[in-house]
Amino acid sequence: MASEAVLKYLMDTNRPYSCADVTVNLRGAYTKNAIQKALDALSESGKIKCKLYGKQKVYAALQLENLEENTDTEDYDTKISRVTNILNEKKGELKKSEAYLKNLLSAPTNDMTKTQIEDIKISTDKLEKKLNYLRSTTEVISAGEKKTLLGEHEKSLKEYRKRKRISSEMLEAVLEGCPKSKKSFIEELCLETDEMVNFKLKTV
Known part of the structure; x- marks a missing residue:
């Protein structure tokens, strides 16, 4: 009978098919009408499952272990x-x-940062040596030279304070959305503050 053949086919393949698919796959052993009647009968008896996708009905067999419960997946x-x-x-x-x-x-990478720090240290050492020399020397300089030096010092001092303020503002802005403390965050980024390296501004 068509019902037995259709059920066996669905059980063996264990895949969902439409009526047209089953008719073609059974190679014309039964007419499309006979296949449709068999599918409807099997669906009503609970041996197979029917799902509606748009206007098309798709049928799939319920395997033996699911026949008793017959629950929808x-x-x-x-x-x-x-x-x-x-x-x-x-x-x-x-x-x-x-x-x-x-x-x-x-x-910047760690290597780049380390290089920049070394360059700054070298530059700072040179400037400190020059400053110490100028402080200790008895050589008299002209008023114009002194004014120029003081102007450069004031300019450098303003630039230092500006950069320190910007760095501090950036750090505070990042910490607003960071659960870590300021100290642990600075340590994680391998940053050094003026206080950590005992840096103090020297006034002239």
Whole structure:
């Protein structure tokens, strides 16, 4: 009978098919009308499951271990919705990670920072030696030279204070959204403050 052949086919393949699919796959052993009647009868008896997708009916066999319970599995639309939500969450996480990575790549590397620090130390040592020499020397300089030196010193002092203020503001802005303390954050970035290296401005 058509019902037995259709049920066996669905059980063996364990895949969902439409009436047209079953008719073609049974190679014309039964007419399309006979196949449709068999599918409807099997569906009503609970031996197979019928799902409606738009205007098309799709049938799938219930395997032996599920015949007693005959409970509906989770709807495919629900699965798709759940997976889509998970995908959107992962996309959001990926976007944040990419932004964080971009910031890291744009920041100077440890080697670059160490080189800059060494250059600044060398420059500072030279300037301190020159300043100590100028303080200890008895050589008299002209009023014009003294004015120029004082002007350069004042200019450097203003630039130092400006950069220190900007650095402090940047650090405070970052710490607003950071759960870490200021001390631990500075240690993690391997930063050195004036207080940490006992740097003090020398007035002239």
